Amino acid sequence: MKVKVKLFAYFRDNRFLEDFRDFPDGTTVGNVVDGLNIDREEVGVLMINSRHTSFDSLLKEDDILAIFPVVGGG
Amino acid sequence: MKDKIFRVNLTDMTTAVEEVPEAWAGHGGRGLTSTIVAAEVNPACHPLGPNNKLVFAPGLLSGTVAANSGRLSVGGKSPLTGTIKEANGGGTAAQLMARCGCKALIIEGQPADDKWFSLAVTPEGVTIEEETELIGKGNFEVLETLSSRLENKPAIITIGPAGEMKMAAANISIKDPDGGIRSNGRGGLGAVMGSKRVKFISVTPGDAKLDIADPEAFKAANRTFAKSLVDHPVSQALGQYGTNVLVNIINESGGLPTKNFTQGQFEGHEKISGETMHDTIKERGGRVKHNCHPGCVIQCSQVYNDADGNKLTSGFEYESIWAMGADCCVDNLDHIALADKLMDDIGVDSIETSVAFGVAMEAGILEFGDGEGVCRILKEEVAAGTGLGRVIGNGAGSVGRTYGVARVPVVKNQAIPAYDPRSIKGIGITYATSTQGADHTMGYTIATNILNVGGAVDPLTKEGQVELSRNLQIATAAIDSTGMCLFIAFAALDNEECLPALIDLINARFGLSLTADDVVNLGKYILKTEREFNEKAGFTNLDDRLPEFFYNEPLPPHNVVFDFTGEEIDSFWDF
Numbered sequence: 055m056k057v058k059v060k061l062f063a064y065f066r067d068n069r070f071l072e073d074f075r076d077f078p079d080g081t082t083v084g085n086v087v088d089g090l091n092i093d094r095e096e097v098g099v100l101m102i103n104s105r106h107t108s109f110d111s112l113l114k115e116d117d118i119l120a121i122f123p124v125v126g127g128g
Numbered sequence: 129m130k131d132k133i134f135r136v137n138l139t140d141m142t143t144a145v146e147e148v149p150e151a152w153a154g155h156g157g158r159g160l161t162s163t164i165v166a167a168e169v170n171p172a173c174h175p176l177g178p179n180n181k182l183v184f185a186p187g188l189l190s191g192t193v194a195a196n197s198g199r200l201s202v203g204g205k206s207p208l209t210g211t212i213k214e215a216n217g218g219g220t221a222a223q224l225m226a227r228c229g230c231k232a233l234i235i236e237g238q239p240a241d242d243k244w245f246s247l248a249v250t251p252e253g254v255t256i257e258e259e260t261e262l263i264g265k266g267n268f269e270v271l272e273t274l275s276s277r278l279e280n281k282p283a284i285i286t287i288g289p290a291g292e293m294k295m296a297a298a299n300i301s302i303k304d305p306d307g308g309i310r311s312n313g314r315g316g317l318g319a320v321m322g323s324k325r326v327k328f329i330s331v332t333p334g335d336a337k338l339d340i341a342d343p344e345a346f347k348a349a350n351r352t353f354a355k356s357l358v359d360h361p362v363s364q365a366l367g368q369y370g371t372n373v374l375v376n377i378i379n380e381s382g383g384l385p386t387k388n389f390t391q392g393q394f395e396g397h398e399k400i401s402g403e404t405m406h407d408t409i410k411e412r413g414g415r416v417k418h419n420c421h422p423g424c425v426i427q428c429s430q431v432y433n434d435a436d437g438n439k440l441t442s443g444f445e446y447e448s449i450w451a452m453g454a455d456c457c458v459d460n461l462d463h464i465a466l467a468d469k470l471m472d473d474i475g476v477d478s479i480e481t482s483v484a485f486g487v488a489m490e491a492g493i494l495e496f497g498d499g500e501g502v503c504r505i506l507k508e509e510v511a512a513g514t515g516l517g518r519v520i521g522n523g524a525g526s527v528g529r530t531y532g533v534a535r536v537p538v539v540k541n542q543a544i545p546a547y548d549p550r551s552i553k554g555i556g557i558t559y560a561t562s563t564q565g566a567d568h569t570m571g572y573t574i575a576t577n578i579l580n581v582g583g584a585v586d587p588l589t590k591e592g593q594v595e596l597s598r599n600l601q602i603a604t605a606a607i608d609s610t611g612m613c614l615f616i617a618f619a620a621l622d623n624e625e626c627l628p629a630l631i632d633l634i635n636a637r638f639g640l641s642l643t644a645d646d647v648v649n650l651g652k653y654i655l656k657t658e659r660e661f662n663e664k665a666g667f668t669n670l671d672d673r674l675p676e677f678f679y680n681e682p683l684p685p686h687n688v689v690f691d692f693t694g695e696e697i698d699s700f701w702d703f
Contacts, residue, residue, distance in 0.1 A: 062376050063369055063403060071398075098361070099580055104382045104685060106578075106586065120380045126362035126579055126618045127371030127402075127428070127446050128572050 055079060055115040057086070062122045065092060077113060084109030086119060098124030129336055131231035134254050136247060138324050139178060139237030145253045148231055154640075156188035158214040159609035159654050160232055161203025165212055166657050168234070171664035175207035175316075176294055176323040178238035184225065184285070184329075185233075187611015191226025191338045192346070194633050195354040197611040198222045198421030200285075200302060205665070206315035208296040208480070208523055209540040209565040212661040214608065215312035218420030218429075219302030221283035222611055225249060227333035239325045244292075247329040248282075251336040259327045264289060266473035266511070267301045267309055270328055275307065282330040288475025291318030293513045295521035297480040298322065301472065308431075308442040310420050313477040314567060315542060316523075341639030349632035356626035357425050362581060362618040366428040367417050371446035373402035374546070374574075375453070381578055381587065382685045383552040385544070386454045387496055388486040389537045392551050392683045396459025400449055405432070405461060413437050426615055432465050441469040447568075450546035451482030456489060456496060463499025470506040476521055481510070483543035484524040491531035535677050540565035540667070549674060550683040550690045552577050552587040557597035557692065560672045561700040563658035569614055571601035575621060582621030588686060594700050602651035602703075609650060610634065652703060659701070669698050 060072040069090060077086070083100055087109065099122040100107050113119065133146040155163050161183045173179035182204045189197040200222035206213035225233065228251045239245070246259040262270050267288045274284055283303060290298035298318030299311045340346050357363050365373055375397055378384045382392040398404060409416050409432055418429040420443060434440040444465060452464045471478045485502055488494065493516070494501040509517030519530045524543040528536030537544040542565025549556025554573030559566040568574065573596050577587035585592045600617075607614060610630065620626045631642055662671075678690040 060380070062380075063365060063373055066403065096361070099377060099578070101380055104380055105588070106381075106580075106584070122377055122380075123365065124361035124579075124581075125365040125369070125373045125377060126575065126581060126615070127366060127374040128568060128574060128614070 057113050058118045059086060060118065060120045063125055065121060065123055081113050082109065083107060083111045083113065083119060087121060092121065096123050098122050129229040129251065129339060132229055134230045134233045134249060136235050136254050136256065137237040138235065138239045141256055143254045143256065155609060157185055157199065157201040157609040157611050158216065158605060159650060160185040161201045161214050162212060162654055162658050164232060164234060165203050165205065166661045169205055171661050173205060175205045175320060180205045180320055182235040182317065182320045182324060183232055185231065186222040186226040188609060188634055189637060190222040190611035192340065192637060193423065194350050195357055195423055195425045196613045196616055198423055199611050199613055200225065200312065201608065202300055202312045202317050204317055204320045207319045208316040209542050210665055211540055211564055211667065212658045213315040213317060213564050215314050215317055216608060217302050217310045217312040219283065219304045219310040220421060221285050221302045221331050223422060224283040224331040224333050227336050227338060228331060229336065235324050235326060238323065244325050244327050246327055249329060249331045251333060262327055264292065267475050268473050271303055271307055278330055280332050282332040284328055284330055286328040287318045287321045288473060289511055289513065290475045290521050291322040294319040294322045295476065295518060296526065297476045297521050297523045299475055299477045301475055304420050305422055309472045310443060313479065315564060318475050340637055342636040346633060346636035349629050349636055352625055353629035353633060354425055356619045356623045356629060357616060360619040360623060363426045366426050366615060369402035369406050370428050370430050372405050372449050374446045375401040375450065376403065377578065378547060381551065383548045383587065384450065384454050385546065385548045387457050388455060388490045388535060389548065392548050392685055394454035397454065399459045400453040400461050400464065408461065418442060424613065428615065434462065440465045444468055447546050448478035448482065451479050452502065455483060455486040456502065458497055458499040458502065460499050463503065466503050467499065467506060470503060474506065474511045476510065479545050480523045480543045481520065483537060484520045484527045487524050487527040487533050487536055488520060490535060491527065491533050536675060538566060539674060540671055542566050547574055548683055550678055550688050551686050553590060554585060554587065554593040554596045556674060556690050557593050557697065557700060558601065560674055560697050561597065563655060563662055571597045571604055573597055573600060575618065581618050588688060590692060594696065598700055598703060601655060602648060605654035606647045606651035672697055
C-alpha cells in the first residue's frame with residue numbers, strides 16, 4: 055500500500071520533508087517510525103489524516119502519516 | 129529594600145510612594161494588577177476617561193535571578209473589550225522596576241490640557257516631566273532617541289502613534305535587552321496610556337537590589353527550577369524553531385484559521401513555517417535564538433534579517449505570523465516580517481491588527497494575500513491616523529461593524545487568535561470564558577489538545593474540554609502573578625520537580641510557606657476577582673459565547689462546528 059509520510063522540524067534533517075512510500079499490509083505507525091531510525095522517545099505527536107494517532111495504529115492505502123518531535127509554542 | 133506602591137496622579141500632577149496595603153502584600157503581576165483595578169477602578173467608567181487607571185506590576189519573582197522571571201503585567205479596564213485586562217510582556221522593565229522597590233506603579237487621573245508627559249521611576253519614587261520631542265514618533269525612534277538622551281541604561285516602556293491616537297488595538301512596548309521591542313499586546317492598554325498623555329516611562333534602579341529572605345534556599349530552588357526548564361524537550365524546540373514551529377502542526381491538525389476563519393488549513397503553510405523561518409534566518413545571518421528578557425533560559429525569540437542581511441524584525445512569533453500569514457493568506461515571510469516591524473513601530477497588537485486585516489480583506493478593502501497592500505495601509509493609513517487607519521486600528525470588530533461583515537472572529541470584541549475553536553474545542557472554551565476576551569494564553573489547551581503535553585484530550589470531541597480549560601486558566605492566573613513566562617508551563621505540566629521548585633522560590637524570596645493548594649487558590653481568586661469586575665461592568669454569561677458563524681459554518685477539513693451549549697460553557701465557572 056502507498057502511504058504519504060510527512061516529517062517536521064529536525065526530523066527532516068538528513069531525511070525528507072514528505073515522501074510517498076510503499077509498505078506491506080499490517081504496517082503500523084511505529085514500524086514506519088522505527089524504519090526511519092527516529093527514536094520513539096523523541097516523537098511528540100503522530101497524526102493520520104489530520105487525526106491524532108499512536109504507534110500501534112495500522113496504516114491503510116492512501117493514508118497521510120505526519121510525524122512530529124516534541125514541540126510547543128503559543 | 130522594602131516594596132512600595134508608586135502612584136502618579138495626572139489630574140493634579142502629584143506623585144506618592146505608599147506602603148503596601150496588607151491585602152496586596154502577597155500579590156504580584158496579574159494578581160496584583162487585577163486586585164488593584166478591582167479595588168480602585170469603577171467598573172462602569174469609560175476606559176479612556178479620568179476614572180480608569182493603568183497599573184504596572186512586576187511579578188513576585190521579577191528582579192531576582194530566578195530563570196524566566198522577567199514578565200511585566202499591565203492592567204486596567206480595556207477600551208477594546210470593556211472588561212478588566214491584564215497584558216504581560218518581556219523586556220527589561222519588570223526586573224528593573226522590581227529592583228526600584230516598585231511593587232506596582234499606578235497611573236491615575238488625566239491632564240486638563242493637551243500636553244504630553246514622561247515618567248521616570250527610580251528607587252526614590254516617580255517624577256513627571258513634560259515631553260515634546262517624541263510626540264508623534266514611532267516606538268523605534270523613541271528607543272533610539274532615549275538611548276542617547278537618558279543615562280544609566282534605563283528600561284523603557286513606550287507607546288507609539290496608535291496609543292497616542294487612543295486606538296483600541298494599541299499596545300504598550302517594552303525595550304528588550306538588544307534595543308528591540310516586546311509588547312504587552314492585547315486589549316488596547318496603549319490607548320489607556322495615551323489617554324493619560326504619558327508617552328514613555330523610564331525605569332532606572334541604580335545599584336538598588338532586592339531583599340531575598342533565604343538566599344541559600346533561593347539559589348537551590350532556582351537550580352532545580354532552571355534545570356527542569358532547560359531539560360524539557362519543548363524548551364529545546366522553542367529555542368531552535370521559535371513559537372512558529374506551530375504553523376505546520378496546527379495546519380496538519382486542521383485547526384489553522386485561514387482566509388478569515390473559513391478554512392482550517394493554509395496552502396502556503398510551508399512557506400511561513402518555523403522550519404522555513406529557521407533556515408531563512410540561518411542563511412541570512414540572523415539569530416535563531418534570542419532572549420526577550422535577561423535570565424530567560426528558553427530563548428524562543430529570534431532576529432529575522434531581510435534578503436540583504438539587515439535586521440528586519442525580532443520576536444517574530446507564531447501568532448503574528450499565523451494572523452498576517454494564514455488568516456490573510458499572505459505566504460511571503462518577508463512581507464509578514466515587514467508588517468510585524470511596522471506594527472511594532474506604530475504600537476499596535478499584531479494579533480488584533482492582523483485579524484482586522486483579514487476582516488478587511490473579506491470586506492474587499494484589499495485582496496487576500498496582498499502583503500504589500502497590508503504594509504502600505506499600515507504606513508499610510510494606520511500610522512497616519514486616517515479614517516480607514518483608525519477603523520483598522522480599532523480592531524477586527526471595528527472593521528466588521530464599519531463594513532457590514534458578518535464573519536468577525538472576536539469574543540468580547542477581542543480578536544480570536546491562531547487556533548480554530550471548531551476543530552480544537554478546548555481552546556473555544558477558553559476564548560468564550562476568559563475574563564478578558566478571546567485570548568489563547570489565558571488557558572492554553574493546545575498543549576493537551578494538540579501537543580500531548582500534560583496528557584492528551586482529543587481536540588475534536590467535547591469530552592474533558594471544560595475541565596481542561598478550567599484547570600489551565602486557574603494555573604495560568606497563578607503563573608502570571610509570578611513574573612514567569614508562560615512557557616514554563618510546558619515543563620510544569622510534565623516535570624514533577626518544576627512547580628514545587630517555583631513555589632520554593634517564592635517562599636525563599638519572601639520567607640513564606642506556601643503550598644501547591646495556596647497556588648491553586650490564588651488562581652481561583654484572580655479569576656473570580658476579574659469576573660466580578662466584569663459583572664459590575666455589565667457582562668453576563670451570555671457574553672461568554674463565540675460568534676454565531678462558529679456554530680453554523682462547518683470548518684474544513686474536518687467539517688465540524690463549535691457545538692457546546694450555553695449551559696455547558698457556563699459550567700466552566702463551577703468552582
